[in-house]
Amino acid sequence: xxxxxxxxxxxxxxxxxxxxxxxxxxxxxxxxxxxxxxxxxxxxxxxxxxxxxxxxxxxxxxxxxxxxxxxxxxx
Amino acid sequence: xxxxxxxxxxxxxxxxxxxxxxxxxxxxxxxxxxxxxxxxxxxxxxxxxxxxxxxxxxxxxxxxxxxxxxxxxxxxxxxxxxxxxxxxxxxxxxxxxxxxxxxxxxxxxxxxxxxxxxxxxxxxxxxxxxxxxxxxxxxxxxxxxxxxxxxxxxxxxxxxxxxxxxxxxxxxxxxxxxxxxxxxxxxxxxxxxxxxxxxxxxxxxxxxxxxxxxxxxxxxxxxxxxxxxxxxxxxxxxxxxxxxxxxxxxxxxxxxxxxxxxxxxxx
Numbered sequence: 001x002x003x004x005x006x007x008x009x010x011x012x013x014x015x016x017x018x019x020x021x022x023x024x025x026x027x028x029x030x031x032x033x034x035x036x037x038x039x040x041x042x043x044x045x046x047x048x049x050x051x052x053x054x055x056x057x058x059x060x061x062x063x064x065x066x067x068x069x070x071x072x073x074x075x
Numbered sequence: 076x077x078x079x080x081x082x083x084x085x086x087x088x089x090x091x092x093x094x095x096x097x098x099x100x101x102x103x104x105x106x107x108x109x110x111x112x113x114x115x116x117x118x119x120x121x122x123x124x125x126x127x128x129x130x131x132x133x134x135x136x137x138x139x140x141x142x143x144x145x146x147x148x149x150x151x152x153x154x155x156x157x158x159x160x161x162x163x164x165x166x167x168x169x170x171x172x173x174x175x176x177x178x179x180x181x182x183x184x185x186x187x188x189x190x191x192x193x194x195x196x197x198x199x200x201x202x203x204x205x206x207x208x209x210x211x212x213x214x215x216x217x218x219x220x221x222x223x224x225x226x227x228x229x230x231x232x233x234x235x236x237x238x239x240x241x242x243x244x245x246x247x248x249x250x251x252x253x254x255x256x257x258x259x260x261x262x263x264x265x266x267x268x269x270x271x272x273x274x275x276x277x278x279x280x281x282x283x284x285x286x287x288x289x290x291x292x293x294x295x296x297x298x299x300x301x302x303x304x305x306x307x308x309x310x311x312x313x314x315x316x317x318x319x320x321x322x323x324x325x326x327x328x329x330x331x332x333x334x335x336x337x338x339x340x341x342x
Binding site for chain 2: 037039040042044047048049050051052053054067069070071072073074075
């Protein structure tokens, strides 16, 4: 979990769109930035589900592909 | 059943032409037991596909009744069924088509209590299809499958978003293949208004997800399925599929995965 330098920018792909993040940003911080409801989504990083208990601890890295899966329950 | 009748050879010939299924796979389908929980948009199609494919023993569980606004996507029912339990209407219609199939129709609400009372029926060798329409039921089903070591095929859809996965909780799995469970994906406090009644849905989109459930079920029964622990997401607007490997939440208190411990100790 290497932190980026505060002035360093990284490029990620968030829901299919390129995004520039400055400094060290955790998944939780990214979701706050995007104003997403944490108890209504799943997060997929580089094609793997990242359990919610890890969101505070995992930092976004250069070229990460981050996707939000909205929780659905209908049938 | 150990052998197929002459009629069954003809009836299921297209299935058996698939090299990796053959007669052995068709016999596995015929000898399988399936529980479909939720007989709405998903479940009513899953049961039709599996019955047509040759499954002979079904448990159908749903406390809901047929309503007029179900009919555009729940093709097993018609206006004459309105007000009747879905499991009763489904059983009656399907028995007309397949007189040799056993349907145990249970018109009960799914709760932790009711599912524990059904533990004899929903036990080993019964393939579980989660076709319900709410998170509470999905968590109850997940808990039962994890604790009983069952295989769960779960699908959900609301508006244009469908999701689907299959996990075999009875399999001995290696450390690298910890899939987790539904609670690892969506913790118990999951909260959203993403249901069909609130968000709307198109009938064929529900049909896509139900068809995938039935397809995975037949593949699992025939031992041709390989994508356990893979979450599939369907965007019914762009027609795109995404997939993601499910991972166990190390803090999940449910899926301690005794099979995993057993496997680790056995090595």
